[in-house]
Amino acid sequence: MKQLLKIIEAIRPTFDEGGKLGILKPVFGALEHFFFAPSDTTIGAPHIRDPLDLKRFMSMVIISVVPCAFAAFYFFGWRFLAMVIVSYASGLAVEALFAMVRKEGINEGFFVTGILFPLILPPGTPLWMVGLGVAFGVFIGKELFGGTGRNVFNPALVGRCFLALAYPKAMSASYMKPSHDLLGCLLFKWLPPGTGVDAVTVATPLSVAKGGEYCSLSHLLFGSVSGSAGETSAILIILGGVFLLLTRVANWRTVVSILGSFLLLAGILHHGQPERFGPIMWHLCAGGLLFGTFFMATDPVTGPTTNSGKWLYGIIIGSVTVLIRNFTGYVEGVTFAILLGNITAPILDEIVFKVRLRRLASEE
Amino acid sequence: MKFRGGHNILLQGRPEGMIKLMPEPEVLYLPLRSRRFSFGELCVEEGQQVNGGDVLARDLDNYSVPLLAPRAGRVRLTEREGHIVLEDVARLAEHAEIDDEDLPHIAQEMGASGIKRYRLLTLGAWQFFYDAYSGSLPDPLGRPQAIIVSTLSLEPFLARGDAQLHNRLLNFTRGLEQLQSLLEYQPIYLVMPDIKSEFANLIRNHIRGYASVKMVSIPLTYPYDDFSILARRLGLKRSEGPVWSVRTEGVLAVDRALTLSKPCLVRIISIGGTGVNYSTHISVMPGYPIQRIRDKYIFEPVSRIINGGILTGERLGPEALGLDTECRGLTVLPELQDREFLGFIRPGWDRSCYAACYLSSLRDKFRERLSTGLHGEGRPCVSCNFCEDVCPAGITPHLIHKYLYRDLIEEAEQARVDLCIECGLCSYVCPSKIDLRSQIIDSKVLIAKEKEEIRKEQLRQEELRKQEEARKQAEENSK
Numbered sequence: 022m023k024q025l026l027k028i029i030e031a032i033r034p035t036f037d038e039g040g041k042l043g044i045l046k047p048v049f050g051a052l053e054h055f056f057f058a059p060s061d062t063t064i065g066a067p068h069i070r071d072p073l074d075l076k077r078f079m080s081m082v083i084i085s086v087v088p089c090a091f092a093a094f095y096f097f098g099w100r101f102l103a104m105v106i107v108s109y110a111s112g113l114a115v116e117a118l119f120a121m122v123r124k125e126g127i128n129e130g131f132f133v134t135g136i137l138f139p140l141i142l143p144p145g146t147p148l149w150m151v152g153l154g155v156a157f158g159v160f161i162g163k164e165l166f167g168g169t170g171r172n173v174f175n176p177a178l179v180g181r182c183f184l185a186l187a188y189p190k191a192m193s194a195s196y197m198k199p200s201h202d203l204l205g206c207l208l209f210k211w212l213p214p215g216t217g218v219d220a221v222t223v224a225t226p227l228s229v230a231k232g233g234e235y236c237s238l239s240h241l242l243f244g245s246v247s248g249s250a251g252e253t254s255a256i257l258i259i260l261g262g263v264f265l266l267l268t269r270v271a272n273w274r275t276v277v278s279i280l281g282s283f284l285l286l287a288g289i290l291h292h293g294q295p296e297r298f299g300p301i302m303w304h305l306c307a308g309g310l311l312f313g314t315f316f317m318a319t320d321p322v323t324g325p326t327t328n329s330g331k332w333l334y335g336i337i338i339g340s341v342t343v344l345i346r347n348f349t350g351y352v353e354g355v356t357f358a359i360l361l362g363n364i365t366a367p368i369l370d371e372i373v374f375k376v377r378l379r380r381l382a383s384e385e
Numbered sequence: 386m387k388f389r390g391g392h393n394i395l396l397q398g399r400p401e402g403m404i405k406l407m408p409e410p411e412v413l414y415l416p417l418r419s420r421r422f423s424f425g426e427l428c429v430e431e432g433q434q435v436n437g438g439d440v441l442a443r444d445l446d447n448y449s450v451p452l453l454a455p456r457a458g459r460v461r462l463t464e465r466e467g468h469i470v471l472e473d474v475a476r477l478a479e480h481a482e483i484d485d486e487d488l489p490h491i492a493q494e495m496g497a498s499g500i501k502r503y504r505l506l507t508l509g510a511w512q513f514f515y516d517a518y519s520g521s522l523p524d525p526l527g528r529p530q531a532i533i534v535s536t537l538s539l540e541p542f543l544a545r546g547d548a549q550l551h552n553r554l555l556n557f558t559r560g561l562e563q564l565q566s567l568l569e570y571q572p573i574y575l576v577m578p579d580i581k582s583e584f585a586n587l588i589r590n591h592i593r594g595y596a597s598v599k600m601v602s603i604p605l606t607y608p609y610d611d612f613s614i615l616a617r618r619l620g621l622k623r624s625e626g627p628v629w630s631v632r633t634e635g636v637l638a639v640d641r642a643l644t645l646s647k648p649c650l651v652r653i654i655s656i657g658g659t660g661v662n663y664s665t666h667i668s669v670m671p672g673y674p675i676q677r678i679r680d681k682y683i684f685e686p687v688s689r690i691i692n693g694g695i696l697t698g699e700r701l702g703p704e705a706l707g708l709d710t711e712c713r714g715l716t717v718l719p720e721l722q723d724r725e726f727l728g729f730i731r732p733g734w735d736r737s738c739y740a741a742c743y744l745s746s747l748r749d750k751f752r753e754r755l756s757t758g759l760h761g762e763g764r765p766c767v768s769c770n771f772c773e774d775v776c777p778a779g780i781t782p783h784l785i786h787k788y789l790y791r792d793l794i795e796e797a798e799q800a801r802v803d804l805c806i807e808c809g810l811c812s813y814v815c816p817s818k819i820d821l822r823s824q825i826i827d828s829k830v831l832i833a834k835e836k837e838e839i840r841k842e843q844l845r846q847e848e849l850r851k852q853e854e855a856r857k858q859a860e861e862n863s864k
């Protein structure tokens with residue numbers, strides 16, 4: 022460790038302002054701070070600070086999706102690893118470029134986007150599409166707004182939305198049947214058995230359901246169904262999600278209100294016309310609802326900050342998802358619902374703040 | 386009572402309840418400034434011999450609160466910048482500097498309670514009083530709507546009320562009675578952790594019949610002992626007059642000044658934090674040389690000495706030679722020097738965090754060894770909302786931060802920066818390491834300045850108008 026620190030100190034001048042590689046300073050800084058926390062101290066009161074920093078904060082999200090990522094390896098083969106690598110490489114390039122232009126440090130927010138993005142893509146998505154999508158998402162969804170903390174939309178969802186609209190055929194052709202072997206694809210299988218590179222379209226539970234056929238709940242729970250890479254196993258998602266809630270990185274209000282409003286509305290529909298609308302538990306576990314709820318909608322930056330705002334935000338996302346799923350031609354509505362929620366979040370906040378400030382104005 | 390926000394930071398170095406005597410000093414360095422006071426009006430001359438209890442200087446902006454000589458000695462004014470130095474310090478019988486000739490005059494003007502108040506001021510007990518809303522020194526002749534007495538001090542680490550009360554319960558209850566005698570019918574609220582405890586019963590038995598004290602119990606969470614929070618929670622309205630507030634040491638000082646007619650020269654302060662070898666309370670006088678305390682208690686070579694608590698205290702630089710008159714405790718923290726390797730992926734068994742992001746949340750509560758480290762890089766706000774959750778004043782620090790970032794001072798004012806009690810919790814919890822507290826304080830100062838300017842401008846306009854009118858009048862008269 023000492024050695025590493027020495028090396029870093031030795032090459033620092035090269036990357037300083039005016040140094041030979043001064044332009045790469047943000048990249049150097051990010052690497053340096055990745056290995057060694059800065060030794061900055063507080064200036065005035067409060068003299069101590071919570072040990073939690075943004076790196077740790079974001080690492081929590083990454084830890085929570087690790088089970089889902091492993092499930093993706095298991096079901097869809099090691100090709101998924103390539104997707105993750107491409108996603109990180111391409112997104113980081115965009116992020117680093119902007120950091121250099123803006124002369125700011127590289128922000129941790131990207132590490133979350135980089136792993137979440139491949140998890141919400143169909144496992145067979147061509148690698149160039151992965152790279153393009155994440156670059157688009159980071160560029161349009163985040164950098165144009167000024168970087169992490171100032172973005173309105175969730176960059177991973179923007180990327181996915183872009184791919185879904187720009188290459189709908191290729192996207193829906195990229196769903197694969199998961200492996201059903203005992204060891205799955207863990208033994209270095211690139212793709213699940215029986216799927217060629219030119220994959221045939223495989224229906225996801227939601228698209229099958231349009232024809233009135235519901236797959237069994239246990240398959241949905243364990244994840245042996247077709248779908249986006251990370252969203253197939255409800256159990257693992259809930260596991261990661263609960264972890265996030267316990268660490269307070271994700272706010273429980275958002276989760277409860279999305280799932281609550283979703284279940285309520287789906288329940289009413291199913292009760293009214295059971296032959297037309299699917300059962301609620303099935304709806305809950307199918308598709309990207311759980312994944313979106315736990316990992317996408319709870320993103321603090323793009324959701325409302327206020328607690329009351331979070332309740333409303335959740336209700337909007339939950340009910341819009343039900344409406345899109347059941348009443349439109351789209352099979353999956355979570356992406357759009359959350360993006361819609363992202364748009365309304367600042368408005369909700371504004372309303373809540375208005376009310377709060379009025380109440381505060383009467384305080385002495 | 387209902388509170389919101391708040392958070393207890395558990396860290397090592399909590400002072401124990403004992404009180405140690407420090408050896409008598411030979412030299413005292415009395416700072417001319419403290420948090421609230423600035424003793425600009427000198428009352429002694431170079432080389433003058435003074436007795437314990439003599440007035441060295443006064444702060445004319447704060448009802449002439451005196452700076453008393455804690456011991457007898459010879460005055461040096463120019464020796465050290467910003468300090469009055471007392472040399473050849475000796476402990477002689479203290480005497481109280483009250484002009485007996487003045488007394489009948491005061492008694493005639495303000496009655497018996499007026500004399501008492503005058504005594505409090507001249508004997509150095511008035512310094513322990515705070516205005517609950519502004520934290521400043523209240524007007525000694527004012528008429529408070531209530532007095533809040535708090536036995537708590539929840540900020541780590543300030544002198545604890547229970548340590549100060551040790552063996553002095555009688556003085557405390559007598560002090561409460563004396564406080565009562567300053568009032569007509571206004572209530573005294575006595576704030577304590579548990580009003581059913583044995584200790585509370587003792588107090589109740591002692592004061593039975595003499596003082597009408599309402600006991601209030603509050604949860605032991607920082608900063609619920611803050612006076613403006615307490616006043617708000619007790620439903621006291623700012624418009625109905627000032628609220629005086631005072632802590633344990635203040636009540637004891639009142640007792641000393643009014644019952645014994647002796648000046649209050651010695652304080653009990655805490656010495657704690659992770660940088661001291663032995664955390665305890667010490668009994669010292671203002672002006673006590675910091676170097677001596679340092680030699681005795683501080684073992685960390687590179688450490689920061691804080692005058693006050695860890696969250697709101699001020700750093701004592703090398704230019705500060707002695708304790709100031711308002712010091713309630715010294716806290717010592719080691720300065721962070723090492724850089725942690727891969728710090729953010731460590732399990733963190735010994736790290737406690739507001740958001741439970743470390744493994745330590747699986748274990749029982751423990752006290753952590755914290756340093757002055759920032760523990761991370763500054764980043765833009767990610768709207769995690771921790772600061773709002775933790776804020777005891779019910780305002781929204783991150784919203785104010787965003788307003789200030791865009792220079793929207795008026796909006797910040799509407800978001801009620803003035804309600805902030807400067808507890809520092811928002812800065813503490815922020816994972817983006819934004820210094821919310823100081824930003825909010827800066828904006829408060831700015832807003833106050835602007836208001837002052839507006840007021841001045843109005844006065845000027847008024848003046849002009851009057852002049853104009855007078856001129857017209859004169860013209861008309863001459864016609």
Ligand code: SF4
Binds near residue numbers: 772777780806821825
């Ligand atoms: S805004 Fe003020 S009162 Fe609220 S947490 Fe921050 S410092 Fe404390």
Ligand code: SF4
Binds near residue numbers: 769
């Ligand atoms: S704690 Fe910091 S990052 Fe979180 S909302 Fe407040 S200012 Fe923003």
